[in-house]
């Protein structure tokens with residue numbers, strides 16, 4: 001559809017390690033002397049991106065193992081963060097929240113605060129260069145010990161309002177239900193750090209309910225399986241708890257069986273507060289433009305509806321009110337320059 005590329009966009013659910021470019025891995029490997037299973041970007045892509053054989057979230061998560069060994073020092077983290085902003089700028093994003101799990105980047109001597117600092121530095125450089133506002137969400141990982149996740153939350157508190165805006169919980173949802181992490185998110189609450197939680201992707205509505213009621217999440221990562229509990233759907237609707245939908249990823253992980261069954265139009269018509277995001281541009285082979293095009297083609301989302309999804313994202317961003325207001329002004333200016341009225 002006309003104007004989708006130009007539409008100002010907001011990506012609230014974007015994993016740093018899911019958006020590494022194959023060309024960057026080639027360069028990082030060359031610099032460190034590491035050997036790779038392929039010599040060019042095309043040959044590397046299958047190691048970094050899922051294909052039609054992806055059967056589950058566990059299959060999907062396997063792709064991250066390929067890139068993580070290259071992201072264990074300050075410079076590579078900083079570079080990855082900078083490049084995420086660069087790609088977002090090419091997609092006409094005006095604001096992105098980039099999430100990453102510090103515990104996955106401390107295998108060669110970095111500390112958790114070092115890792116967070118490096119990502120913030122890269123995002124700041126990207127923001128200065130490209131004018132895309134970029135903030136960090138630190139992720140706790142479901143398969144990691146509680147104590148280590150508590151350390152992530154404590155480190156996140158050091159950077160709150162200084163480049164970091166929130167914490168999250170990600171990883172293998174089906175085998176690690178959210179209830180085990182109550183203590184971790186109680187600490188986040190105590191420290192005043194807002195949080196979103198991945199739920200309702202590889203597990204059903206119970207997981208969403210626990211994320212909201214048990215853990216106190218103010219946004220839900222994915223939440224696409226919410227329809228499995230109509231009563232809970234009513235609660236999420238009434239409280240206008242935002243869902244960070246990632247359509248392409250949700251279909252690849254089999255959270256939803258296919259595009260025909262993807263519930264976004266139904267959720268939208270019911271008035272749920274929806275945002276649309278990439279999740280992992282490289283792993284999923286997508287972009288914000290790609291996600292918007294899919295919604296336009298498959299569900300007849302108009303450019304005005306797509307713009308409303310982006311405005312929803314601005315409204316629920318983990319930013320102070322004054323920064324949000326400034327971004328909303330920029331957003332409205334860019335929309336009116338395109339002749340889009342919502």
Ligand SMILES: O=c1[nH]cnc2c1ncn2[C@@H]1O[C@H](CO)[C@@H](O)[C@H]1O
Nearest residue numbers: 015017061064099100101170171198
């Ligand atoms: O859609 C998802 N659901 C759950 N976990 C995910 C998803 N995408 C990525 N990660 C996990 O988050 C880590 C830090 O970015 C990634 O390494 C991956 O394990």
Ligand SMILES: [Zn+2]
Nearest residue numbers: 013198221279
């Ligand atoms: Zn995710």
